[in-house]
Amino acid sequence: MSQGLTSEEVHRSAIVLDTHADTPQRFVDERWDFTGPLAGGMLSLETARNGNLAGELFALWVEPTQWQGRFAHRAFSLLDGLLEQIRLHPEAMVLCTTADDVLAAHASGRFAAMVSIEGGHAIEADLGLLRLFYRLGVRAMTLTWSNTNEWADSSGDIDDPAVVHHNGLTDFGREVIAEMNRLGMIVDISHVSDKTFWDVLEVSKAPVIASHSSARALTNSARNLTDEMLVAIAKTDGVAMVNFYPAFIDEDYRLAWSAQRPERQRAHAALEEEYAGRPVPFAASTLIDREHTARLPRAPFSSLIDHFMHMIQVAGVDHVGIGTDFDGIPQPPDGIDSAADLPRITAALLERGVSAEDVHKILGGNFLRVFRAVQAVAQP
Structure with a gap:
């Protein structure tokens, strides 16, 4: 990449991809339109264009208490909400199910909409439902949310004695990973317990991602990844995406938030x-x-960049990406209010000495590589 570019030029010349946003809830519950005003959210078509965000891995998140007994129903409803946005605005956005689709969308000036399930409870322990979600365009699944499901332990309740745990993955959980590999669906280990993490890496034949997890060495949350985990993800050629949630990137904020x-x-x-x-x-x-x-005082922007730099140092620049958690968190750190502010990430990384070429990897290139690698393992 040519030298002497401004940070804005570096950012505008990248394919920027975010691997986690909870925006589908807005489509369904608020009847909100992606092409309309932001209206209190963090991601819209306008903010994406202003921030040069080329595509999003939209999460189908099913709250496990509110939707008990109707997990798949809720997930399908959220998927329908996203697909309706695409139907209504074909000139502005398109469903992308491969890395090539993302590149084609970018070339045509359309927003690349990719889909992930957040929380394996949404498949209701049914591989047929997993396959059906895949056939409808879902290309990733976060194995658990903050709740342990029938086949995988979560970091969110691992210390709760009232919850039945499995010591990681069950035999059926291993079948889920194998079927995801066969389909070409990205395995996402954000939210899982430590034992589940290691079980997944033992089973998966394809690289994995952590779609929205930061570094535990800097912020002591069980949702974050240890240095050992970061190294292990890198060894499988996977990618760990930095989460923008203040309680995961700033220890002082985490403690204050916990006290509330x-x-x-x-x-x-x-x-x-x-x-x-x-x-x-x-x-x-x-x-x-x-x-x-x-x-609470907003978490400092520097704390977010500290996580990027730590994860780059530990895992390597080829194994770090962006997983904002937009529309799923109360507030991002100081200086980040919406997708329009993503150029600040590029500017800060360049200031910290990351090269323009490596910034492009972090902004989206690393995720595209893993997307291709996962689908290369797929079998008909």
């Missing part, structure tokens, strides 16, 4: 009573978290 937890739990419980057994829309529940977030 009892108060937040009471507020959420009162909201659930108000809805009297009906699923609480995420737009309503996230207001509680945003109110509590507003009481």
